[in-house]
Amino acid sequence: MEPAVFGRCVFKDKTVSIPLQSDSTLMFLCSNICSRFNELEVGAFEMTYLVPDHPPCVLETDLDVRVMYLSLMNEEKYTVTITIAIKEFLFPEKQNGVDDVFCGDGNMHNAEDDFIGKYAAPSGHTYLSQAWKSYINHVGQKFIGGVIEFREKLCKYAIEKGFKVRYLKNEKERVIAQCSKKVSDGCSWRVHASLCPTNGFFYIRSLNNEHTCKGRIRERTSSMMSSKIVSSVLVDQIQSTPLIKPIEIVKDFKKNYGLDISYHNAWYGKELAKKKVHGDESLSYKHLAWYVGAVLSSNPGSRCILDCDPESSRFKRFFISFHACIEGFRFCRPLLFLDGTFIKNKYKGHLLAATGKKGNQGMYPLAFAVVDS
Ligand SMILES: [Zn+2]
Structure with a gap:
């Protein structure tokens, strides 16, 4: 029988022990770690363990895990400390007088990757926010949803591009925004968009889409x-x-x-x-009084009752059975099934239903009601 060997996985100030065997794989180790440390994802962290007189040994393949196990056996040790660290993609230091170097993965500096910082996607993984990069694009760009769509896209663009927006004007008819580093770094990025009164669309009127500020980082958290x-x-x-x-x-x-x-x-x-x-749920409750009148006038013979508290006008219960359902029930089997369920919206309550059974075994809806308890 194999001796019990444990990997003590340490991340921040938490330690979790995971049993190891001679056939343990890297995926076994990673999935156990991810299940215990919620903030970690497979591929986004690296693991190392210490070997005497050597730099920390990395765990990147199944072979690495096997070698770690065998070396423990050789030394007759039964525990090993595995240190977990989030993978770093940041190269923040200025090099040879060249500033503004924030390459995503340490490859050649190029304008598109200029902003990507330490929270770039793990290699091989593309975030769905990738498309946000093109949300602010050119002069004359149209936003059919008006100022709401423009503001939303501007925020998403800034989050993805790794900068913060400062509004100079933020009105329904006009939005002027600049990079928040305009004052500190003199950044020239700026956008001006306004409403076209004839069609209600928003258009970009002027745009300087080049940043002259330093150190744009696409961060995991953003106030926007x-x-x-x-x-x-x-x-x-x-x-x-x-x-x-x-x-x-x-x-x-x-x-x-x-x-x-x-x-x-x-x-x-x-x-x-x-x-x-x-x-809006509250608006739907508000429309019930109108709905009762509409059903009774347009569908005579229906039963539709709205019961409210006489003093506070608060909703108490609502019952509805359409005329056609009442008529049709005469031809159903003489059975009535009653059932109820909880309503899980903000206002709670119960939904009750009375259902009959047709001659061909089908369900026949007769009436339903919403009650407060
Ligand atoms: Zn800027």
């Missing part, structure tokens, strides 16, 4: 990453996964966009996205 930006990303997703949890949104942003967002931003961003897709 507001819940509005989160919601704009979530809008397409919320229809297919309406029950996604804020903590899953935080993880998705980290994995797919390389951005750290707060729980609050994720929660509020989701609420905003839901509002955009499904409409």
Whole structure:
């Protein structure tokens, strides 16, 4: 029987022991580490262990893991300390008088990679925010969604390009923004966009898209990453996964966009996205009185009852059964199934349904109700 060997994995101030065997693989080690340290992702960190009288030994392949195991056996040791570190992509020092060097991976300096800093995507992995780079592009560029679309795209562009925007004018009809390093570095980046009153679109009127400031870094956290930006990303997703949890949104942003967002931003961003897709919940309750009148006048014979608290006008319950459903039920089997479920929106309550059964075994909706408890 193999002796028990443990790798003590150390990251920041936390240590986790992982059992090792002669056939343990690198993927086994990585996936165990990622499951215990939530902030780590496979491929985004490196592991080293100490060998006496040598620089730290790296763990990059299955062979490295096997060699580590065998050397422990040779020395009759049963524990090894594995140090975990986030991979660094930053080369911040000025070289030979050349400043403004922030190459993504230490390759040749080129204008496009100029800004990429220490939080560039791990090699082989492209973040979905890559497209944000082209959101501010040329003079005459059109934004059909008006100032809202322009502001949103400007923020995403700045996040991806690694700089902060300072607004000189931020109005519904006109936005003028410059790089936040205009004062400190004299950066000349500047955009001016305004509304075309005839069609309601926003157009870029002038743009200087060249930065003369130093040290632009695409960071994981950005003050411009507001819940509005989160919601704009979530809008397409919320229809297919309406029950996604804020903590899953935080993880998705980290994995797919390389951005750290707060729980609050994720929660509020989701609420905003839901509002955009499904409409405002409070407004829907407000429209119920109108809806009852509309059903009763346009669909005579229906039962539609809205019950509110007489003093506070607060919603209590709502019942609806359409005329056609009432008529059709006479031809159903003499059975009525009653069921209820919790409503998981902000206002809670229960959804009750009365369902019949047709002659051909199908379900027949008769009535439903929303009640407060
Ligand atoms: Zn700048």
